[in-house]
Amino acid sequence: MSTDANALSVTGLRAGYDASDVLTGIDLHVGAKERVGLFGPNGHGKTTLLNAISHVIWPRAGEIRFLGETLQGLSPQKIVERGLIHVAQANWLFPDMEIGETLELAAYTRHARGVLKDNLAYVMQLFPRLAERRRQQCKTLSGGERQMLSIGVGLMCAPRMLMLDEPTLGLSPKLKDELAEAIAEISARGIPLLLVEQDIVFTLSLVERMYLVDHGEVTREIHRGSEVDHQDIMDMYFGAEKTR
Amino acid sequence: MTADTISAIIVSGVVLGSLYALMASGLSLVWTTLGIFNFAHGALMTLGAYLAWTMSDAAGLGLGLAAGIAVAVAVLIGVGIVMERSVVRPFYDHRDILLITVMTTLATMTLIEKGIQLVWGARLKQLAPIAPGKVEIFRTTISAQELLIVIVAPLLLGALWLFLRNTRIGRGIRAVGQNSAAARLIGIDVSRLFIVTFALSAVLAGLTGILLGSVRLLTPSFGTDPLVKALIIVIFGGLGSLSGTILAAYVMGIVEAALTYFVGIYWTPSIIFVLLIVVLLLRPQGLLGKVVR
Amino acid sequence: MFFLKLRTVAIPLLLVIGLLVPIFVQDTYIRHLFIIAFIYGIVASSWDLSLGYAGIFNFGHIAFFGIGVYAAGLCAKLLGIDPWIAMLIGGMAASAAAGLVALPVVRLQGVYVVLVTFAFSQLVLQVVISQSQITGGTLGMVRVPTIELFGYNFLRDYKLGYYYVAFALLVASAFCLRQLVRSDFGLSLKALRDNEDYAVSRGIPISTQRLKVLVASAFFAGIAGGFYVIYLRVASPEVFNFSTVSLVLSMVLVGGTASIYGPIFAALGLTFVLEGLANVNGLAEGRFMLVAIVMVLVLLFLPKGLASIFSRK
Known part of the structure; x- marks a missing residue:
């Protein structure tokens, strides 16, 4: 098979x-x-x-x-x-870390670090809202933003x-559409x-x-x-x- | 109350607070990352001071303090690694890891203290101060060594803060403490960072011991009092964060200095304990803390 | 079944052996060791009431013992209270202190309980050291009056009297502790330990029960402390040391948590082993290192028998 x-x-x-x-x-x-x-x-x-x-x-x-x-x-x-990157369900990530820090940290493996800059630019372009909130702590994000960050973190791992x-x-229909678009774009x-x-x-x-x-x-x-x-x-x- | 009194209280409070901040931050680092409480932290401090003494003092090898610091740091990294491996790691999956590691680290404390007594004997020792003499600050006279502590402590804490904030390993340590499951999913080797954290905390303990060892006399149980103070500070500060702990340490130093001035050293511990109980009754998570398990 | 039968025979048999020991052991030093072991047995088994049975992370038990030591010693020496009564006062003082500690402790969880009880024991130590005009400070308190009954000094006949008082206290405390853990009260404690939410939903008042158990377990430790000071006639702040805490804790662990007899036997065994090692050259300090290693080994390799008892299902 x-x-x-x-x-x-x-x-x-x-x-x-x-x-x-x-x-x-x-x-x-x-x-x-x-x-x-x-x-x-x-x-x-x-x-x-x-x-x-x-x-x-x-x-x-x-x-x-x-x-x-x-x-x-x-x-x-x-x-x-x-x-092989697993983006977990309802992932609260790291409540006291900033968005930018979290994304940079997510490029943790040697390979991911090598492509950190490109991936970060890509995530920021895909989810402009994360770019606006770079200096905010994860715990201040709304449900939709948190999902974006989770996926962004997955992308930073160089999947x-x-x-x-x-x-x-738990997302609104409008946010679902936005996410669907982003996921389609990733794929x-x-x-x-x-x-x-x-x-x-x-x-x-x-x-x-x-x-x-x-x-x-x-x-x-x-x-x-x-x-x-x-x-x-x-x-x-x-x-x-x-x-x- | 004159300006001189206030100045005296603040100066000695800041000296105390600097030492407390160094001690408590090591404990807090291990707590926030591994979720365990290291009761051997004070003994690690003592070990660092004795090692530095042996390397630097004329009665020891007389190689100078730099050699003492280097050897103490190297040995404490090793001890930290061995400790994590032998008395903490085996219990990570245990439901009562907290209670069990209280006992195992307590046992380690006894082991280290008695070991020190065996190797170095019970006779009092003192590290030669790095900065000899006296200085006057705001019309209050303190030893130059105390001034050095007031300067070095924030530098060390600042370095720790920069490390945790800006380096890959440091950020990884924070991530593991906040959500180890999520940390694993981005490729962080959680158990390796546990070891790094433990070793780092041991080094902090050792450096604190070296600083304190030149203003207090070294005995095998030299670390007990600082450990207890650090315990009280982490309760006051709440166990959640390093910054809360450091702030609580300085507040505690000044409160203790003020109490010592007004009620004398005899009743200060009792009053601090009563304050502690009142704080815990009103805010069980500590003054600045958030709820932890 | 066999085990149960063995047990019904074993306890009276041990009682008889305990009563007969002085006939075979005339040596003052060996009798002294028995007396000390009995005292540790009371402290360790009563600690297990709050630590093992009730699952309270109480690390202030040695302070309760120390409070018993100083309360009884001061009453007997400074106030001239009859030493027998002073021992009882030791127990009551320890209970009162436990009531005070329980105030925050019953509302707290996990590590906070550990920290507060530890901080409490260090506070008691500091108070004892600082009030040196009364307590003797770091030098300790000496020449505490000894007990007599109808003019018979208990130190006579190679400490014969003290041996039997210590033995009687041990037996009485073991009996009371057994009754306590088998009572409805004891069962409610275990219910709280094993499943707090369920027990609370069944109407067990969690704070009251925890307060009671702390006060009760401290009482035994305080009596033991009272006897300790009357017997040794000296009190020193060393009783509050972390080393004492580790030593008694190792007795609880080696003997088995949530057990009354276990810690008593462990106290007997460890006291004699440690005294034996003290006479081996170079082990006077090293033996406490061995105790520490044994403690870790027990936690590491006997989790089923000992550490696993902590795990609540």
């Missing part, structure tokens, strides 16, 4: 907390330059999956390959060095792929994306392909423009639960 042409390929991944497995065997892949969505009810393992891929928690079984190489046994910072965990959580630069979202409209507007995750497994794969449309997905998740 997954070949080395993929940016990311995950096979048979199991992971969890304490005694129980949250993920009971995940298979998925993200092609080079592809944008892939991950959709499913809350508490069914989407965030756990990202945590397992970035080794915030250790996978219990299965294999993760990034750009053709296994990530087996690598510490989280080694994975960041490889360029070869980005995993975004619910970037639009247009050739950076593959794995996008975890609860907002199906938002997800469908961005991705080419989407996995449905349910009870720690991938239950379905949907291609954009294929027969399954928006309403079907809504029914599958929300309609089905009502009739249960």
